[in-house]
Amino acid sequence: MAGPAKRRAQAEKETPATSDSHGSGGNAGRGAVHASSPKSIPRVDGNRDPADRAPIEYSRPNDLKNLSEFLGLAGWYAARGRAIPESLPQRQGLNTRGREALVALNTFNVNKYPVAIVHQYDVSWGPETDATKRVLLKKIWASKAVKEALGEPKQLWIYDGNKLAWSGFKLNRDELRIIVDLDKEQGRAPPSSGKKNVHKVFIKHTRTIDFSGLTAFMNGKAGWSGECIDTINFLDHVLREGPSQKFTQIKKSFFQRGEQRFDLGGGVEAFKGVFASLRPVLTGDGRKILSINVDVANGTFWRAQPLGKAVLDVLGLGNPAQFVALVQRSKADWDRSKLKKDLARFKRVGVTDNHRRDVQNQWTIDSFVKEDCHEATFADPDKNGKRITVFDYYKDKYNIKLMAGLPLVKVTKKIRGGSVFLPIEYLKIDPNQRFNSKLDDKQTSQMIRFAVTLPNVRRQAIMEKVALLDWKNDPYLRHFGIDISTDPTVSKARILPVPQLGFGPANRPSVVPGSDLVQGRWRLDGKKFFAPQSASRTLDAWGVCAIQGKFGVNPEQVQAFIKNFIRIYEGHGGRFGPKGKQPYICPGNLADGGELVAKAYNATGNKFNARPMFMMFIVNDRNVDVYRRIKKSCDCRFGVPSQVLQSKHVQANQGQYISNVCLKVHAKLGGYAAVTKSTLLPTITKQPGPTTMIIGADVSHPAPGAGSDERASFAAMTMACDKDFVRYWAQCQTNGNRVEMVTTQNIYDHIGDMAKAWMSTLNQGHPPQRVLYIRDGVSEGQYAAVLEEEVRDIKDCFAKLGVALEKIPKFTVVIAGKRHHIRFFPQKGDRNNNPIPGTLVETGCTHPFEFDFYLCSHVAIKGTARPIHYQCILNEGMYKQDELQQLLFEHSYQYVRSTSPVSLHPAVYYAHLAADRCRAHTNENPVSSGKKEAKAEKKSTTGSSNRSVEVRPLMEMAKVQGLKETMWFV
Known part of the structure; x- marks a missing residue:
């Protein structure tokens, strides 16, 4: 499957200047890529590879990308050549709360790994080789000249596709130089331009x-060291070497030829592959071993079809006209047009020309031109450089006869x-090319249908993928003496006890x-909400705007829904003022654009002679x-809480839906529905009721694809603002x-x-004693960057507020990770055989020494539940392991907009919501001329280049009604 991509890369390198593809000039090589300046902690994602070919040093940030994950915080400090902090929390033991349950995991233990010495080599290239083209590097590495010089196949070598190689064989010299003539090896005549396809390794x-x-x-007899890092890195590459030669590899996932495709629409298809990754883990009996995490991988790819058909699919058009x-x-206005932006998603897509039957060339799309x-x-070389149109060239x-009006495709290759x-x-x-752009709503819906599978189906698929990897017959695993069990790990999990959950009223709660x-x-x-609206937010002056048009609601349907909403909200304890039983109802027209909201808001204000609340x-x-x-408009212009409903739900007018709407509305008006009371936490913690602040943080990035290197990332931070940790700012x-x-x-x-x-509101002007930062x-x-940058800045922030050094809160920092491939398959689960809420796993997939665990706190309505991986990287607050685990689980029942526990702690869940909502606050007005204020721009170095990118700050939220003090984001 990897063939077409390799041929394309090689074709771009080898196509002679006499090719009948039109253009001018010889092959223009890419400019040198300069190494990033060394930093102890990279502040951006995806650093580029340095141009220098110095031997790998893990202390250089750019070299860290070669490492496997799952080293833990100590492993990454060691990889950087830095001292491991004494404050790094270690595992305190295993939780004994709740009840025991057996859970199968999708991890497979390594029974045996090498004992003989392995030699590591640095691979570099001569100046004539473009080292940024990884496929070309692999092509050279696979050449006959290299194989003979390295003694293969008698001596098997592992190559990471970049600049590291390993062998059990030590070369008889410290440095070996190999010359590879790819034209000669493939039986091609040298190009007439004289530029030889010769490379030095x-x-x-x-x-x-x-x-x-x-x-x-x-x-447990030694700590992390450079030697340990080398070993883990080597074993991780050995695991992937065999599959990478048989299947299409995307990072740590492999996709097999012939897999059934699933059409996502828009020229994109999906099919399933296998993910495999090595990690050191803790076993249930206390041993520390290596294990392989295997899971189903869902990949999205461009459909192999004519480019013109793909363009129509992407644009949603029916025909070329x-x-x-x-x-x-x-x-x-081509450069700023939406069309050019949409077509930009084809950048770097490989294509093959087919205007001739005898010869076909492969190319890579750079852009579409108008x-x-x-x-x-x-300049046509066949006519002594006379300029000729593309139409006349193909006709002659x-x-x-080419079709007029279609934009041409500019490719990455240059000729003369x-x-x-x-x-x-x-x-x-070309087939099997990864689709890197963001899926649209329809494609996402289709992808969910394709990817979501029940636990039993997923477990069976994982076992089929283990058989596909065929570890027993993998020549590289055998050569280096690695043996992997094909039986999944079974862990003794704990089902944590649930808290009490009480609805209102507060003086007479119902459990x-x-x-x-x-x-x-x-x-x-029949349940009353626990905490009522803020006294100042009793609904009196409020309005309803029904947007007209296709699928819109009529006035009778709106009246019926509002009548039902008021009845149900009052039943839950919602409060309406004397005029609030009849809001102002008006139609809305999308043609009004940004004034749609202004018209509805102003009309409501005029109706009640008061500012709408x-x-x-x-x-x-x-x-x-x-x-x-x-x-x-509501957030930034008028500062008014708002709720958006779909017309189909208003037309259905169902009580359960309205109750769920009431949850959101109630939170935006200062109340909350329910609160948990722990029966366990008071018996665990011996602290004399320390004041605790909970902070959540998330940074969301623009979706991959065209223009993402110019768009803003969004940082959202939340803070619990009541003693029960239910409401958040x-x-x-x-x-x-x-x-x-x-x-x-x-x-x-x-x-x-x-x-x-x-x-000022919760602690009489005093700082908290503990901060839980999630x-x-x-x-x-x-x-490490979270500790050394974010936690440092938050502590500085307390100092700037006048908190004395000795009163700075003690921080406990927990990382909540959901992008992982660990899944639970309980011996006895819920009706779908998913884990029961509160399922805690601390062995079989966790770090051997550090303070981490996997917790499944929710019910998966569809598919296989994904637990959250929590890792505590700082514990100044001296949380006990079972205390922290129980707190994270119990708070999942307090998420204000659902009637079920959620998978992620609400502090970071709300940060997700806020980061997504604030995309509506982007300031897209042009920057005025003249001197900018200091706050008018934010600059950062992108992860894909060394350009400085200006990112505008968001529009400020209006301050007229204290919207920022509400849960505006839910």
């Missing part, structure tokens, strides 16, 4: 890998120094039956642009472009505001 011995260091570490008309309308075949010209040379333009009609997308909590679902029928909008469909337009701001760490300024702004309010969305390699 330098293989230099750098170190030996002795497995005794890893053994000592696993036995519609495309031509769209191009003509977009030409006047010129068609009659407008674009080039191939007797092909000039760009090459090809017609869409005679290009076909949800424990059986409902164990099952993970309860009803709102709440607005409800009924929309016709799930159009995200309409939703964000409404939220932007949230603040959000742009955070550069793909900058993962929350910037210092954002922390000062967000935490400064919220901590000051917390101290951070989402960072990889293992960035844990």
Whole structure:
């Protein structure tokens, strides 16, 4: 399956200048890629590879990408050559609370790993080789010249596709130089341009890998060391070497030829592969071993079809004539047109020309240009450099008549120094190419249908993928003496006890039956909300705007829904003022644009002769642009809480749906529905009731694809603002472009505001004694940055608020990870055989020594439940292991907008919501001329280049009615 991509890369390197593809000049090589300046902690994702080919040093940030994950925080400190902090929390023991349950995991233990010494080599290339083209490097590595020089197949070598190689054989010299002539090996004549396809490979011995260091570490007799890192890195690559030669590899996943495709629409298809990754783990009997995590991988790929058909699919057009008309309308402002933006998703897609039967060349798309075949010209070498149109060239040379009006495709290859333009009609997308852009709503829906499988089906699929990997017959595993069990690990899990969950009123709470909590679902029928609205937010002056058009609601349907809403909300304890029983109802017109909200808001205000305190909008469909337009006006222009409803639900007018709407409305008006009371936590903690602040944080990045290197990332931070940890404040701001760490300024702004309010309203002006900081969305390699940058900044923030050094709170920092491949298959689960809420796993997949665990706190309605991986990386607050685990589980029952526990702690769940909602607050107005204020721009270095990208701050939320103090984001 990897063949087409390899052939394409090689073709781009080898195509002679006499090729009948038009263009001018010889092959233009890519400029040197400069190494990033060394940093102890990378602040951006995806650093580029340095141009220098110095031997790998893990202390260089760019070299860390070669490492496997699951080293733990100590392993990453060791990899960077830095001292491991004494404050790093270690596992305290296993939780004994609740009851025991057996859970099968999708991990497979390594029974045996090498004992003989393995030699590690650095691989570098001569200046004539473009080292950024990984497929080309693999092609050279697989050449006959290299294989003979390295003694293969007698001596098997492992190559990481970049600059590391390993062998059990030591070369008889410190550095080996190999010359590879790819033209000669493939029986090709040298190109007439004289540019030879010859490459130099330098293989230099750098170190030996002795497995005794890893053994000592696993036995607890030695800490992390460079030798351990080398060993884990080597074993991880050995695991992937065999599959990478048989299947299409995408990072740590492999996709087999012939898998059944699933059409997602828009020229994209999905099929299943296998994910496999090595990790050191703790066993149930206390041993530390290596294990392989195997899971089903779901990949999205471009459909192999004519490029013209793919373009129509992506644009949702029925025929080429519609495309031509769209191009003509977009030409006047091509560079800023939506069409060019949509077509940009084809960048780096490989295609093959098919205008000739005898020879076909492979190319890589760079962009689409607005010129068609009659407008674009080039110097034709067959006519002594005379300029000729693309249309005339194809007509004269191939007797092909190209279609007028279609934009041409500019490819990455240059000929004789000039760009090459090809017609869409005679290009076909090569098979098995990953689709890297964000799926649209329809494709996402289809992808969920494809990916979601029940636990028993997923477990069977995993076992089939284990058989596909065929470890017993893998020549590389056998060669290095590695033996892996094909039986999944079984862990002794714990089912944590559920808390009590009480609805209101607060002075006479009603408790949800424990059986409902164990099952993970309860009803709102007949229940009063625990905490009422804020006194100032009793609904009196409020309005309802029903947007007209297709699928819109009529006035009778609106009246019926509002009548039912008021009745049900009052039944839950909602309060309405004297005029609130009849809101102002008005129609809305999308043609009004941004004034739609203003008209409804002003009309409501005029009706009640007062500032509206709440607005409800009924929309016709799930159009995200309409939703964000409404939220932007309500949040930033008028400062009014708002609720958006779909017309189909208003028409259905069902009580259960309305009760769920009441949950959101009630939270936005200052109340909450239920609160948990722990029967276990008071018996665990011996602290004399210390005041605790809970902070959540998340940074969300733009979806991959065209333009993502110019768009903003968003940092959201939340803080519990009541003694029961139910209500939260949230603040959000742009955070550069793909900058993962929350910037210092954002922390000062967000935490400064919220901590000051917390101290004045909850603790009589005093700071908390403990802070529980739950951070989402960072990889293992960035844990240290959370401590050294974000936690440092938050502590500085308390100092700036006047808190004395000795009163700075003690921090406990927990990373909540959901992007992993661990799954639970309980011996006895719920009706779908998913884990019961509160299932805690601490062995079989966890770090051998560090303080981490997997917790499944929710019920999966569809598919296989994904537990959350929690890792405590700082514990100044001295949380006991069972105390922290129980707290995280119990708080999942307090999520204000659902009647079930949620998978992720609410602090970070709300940060997700706030980060997504604040996309509606983007400031898209052009920057005025003249001097910008300091706060008018945020600059960051992107992860894909060294350009400085300006990212605008968000529009500020209106301050007229204290919206920021509500749960505006739910």
